[in-house]
Amino acid sequence: MTQIFAHRGFSAAYAENTMSAFIAAEKAGANGLELDVQLTKDDEVVVIHDEKVDRTTSGNGYVKNLTFKEIRKFNANKKGMKKEPIPSLIEVLEWMQTNQLICNIELKNGIFPYEGMEDKVIQLIRKYDLSDRIIISSFNHYSIVLSYRMAPEIETAPLFNERMYMPWVYAQSIRAQGIHPKLTSITDEIIKGALENGIAVRPYTVNKEADMHRLFKINCTSIITDDPVTAIKIKKQY
Ligand code: G3P
Ligand code: CA
Numbered sequence: 001m002t003q004i005f006a007h008r009g010f011s012a013a014y015a016e017n018t019m020s021a022f023i024a025a026e027k028a029g030a031n032g033l034e035l036d037v038q039l040t041k042d043d044e045v046v047v048i049h050d051e052k053v054d055r056t057t058s059g060n061g062y063v064k065n066l067t068f069k070e071i072r073k074f075n076a077n078k079k080g081m082k083k084e085p086i087p088s089l090i091e092v093l094e095w096m097q098t099n100q101l102i103c104n105i106e107l108k109n110g111i112f113p114y115e116g117m118e119d120k121v122i123q124l125i126r127k128y129d130l131s132d133r134i135i136i137s138s139f140n141h142y143s144i145v146l147s148y149r150m151a152p153e154i155e156t157a158p159l160f161n162e163r164m165y166m167p168w169v170y171a172q173s174i175r176a177q178g179i180h181p182k183l184t185s186i187t188d189e190i191i192k193g194a195l196e197n198g199i200a201v202r203p204y205t206v207n208k209e210a211d212m213h214r215l216f217k218i219n220c221t222s223i224i225t226d227d228p229v230t231a232i233k234i235k236k237q238y
Pocket of ligand 2: 034035036106
């Protein structure tokens with residue numbers, strides 16, 4: 001059965017990458033979350049998609065130039081009624097102790113290298129004993145290699161945007177157990193090829209109902225969607 005991962009939480013209805021969006025995804029019945037992490041100036045792992053806080057919060061500046069204390073003052077729920085801070089990864093992992101969700105942590109270390117990010121994230125995953133409920137992904141594939149070297153017990157998956165020939169061979173070569181391709185970069189044949197070779201496939205971002213039907217039909221491992229409620233409704237037909 002295809003699993004449903006809520007992209008940046010239930011981001012179709014809540015402010016992306018906020019605790020509200022994560023809690024709503026869990027309440028809706030999603031199997032997992034996808035979230036993005038960056039490092040603050042004082043090396044705290046925080047949950048935010050962009051390198052800058054400007055688009056999603058009331059603040060401005062680069063995450064890497066702000067301390068955790070500074071960044072927590074900004075409102076990450078600009079459109080909503082109640083003010084919400086940017087979550088720390090610790091906050092999310094603590095909350096995961098109260099549920100059974102799987103969490104895909106995307107390391108946003110493609111634009112800035114964020115020295116030591118893999119180690120910091122892995123230490124936290126181990127501290128909260130969540131190795132078997134986390135998937136580490138990244139567009140930075142060296143980071144995927146490093147994560148596997150540091151923590152072979154944690155599942156990894158490279159992210160990619162472009163069509164790749166037999167991506168499961170590539171995934172196997174870097175010891176990843178899955179691939180997270182852009183939906184438009186894969187065909188049903190590629191998905192089937194990966195699944196037959198034991199590689200999980202979690203395409204992003206699957207928001208159109210027709211695409212959900214197509215992926216449920218071929219029993220794709222998971223879909224990453226902004227709208228877990230629609231996905232769950234459609235999945236009931238399979
Ligand atoms: O992890 C899948 C997807 O989130 C990757 O793209 O830009 O939404 O982080 P982006
Ligand atoms: Ca992401």
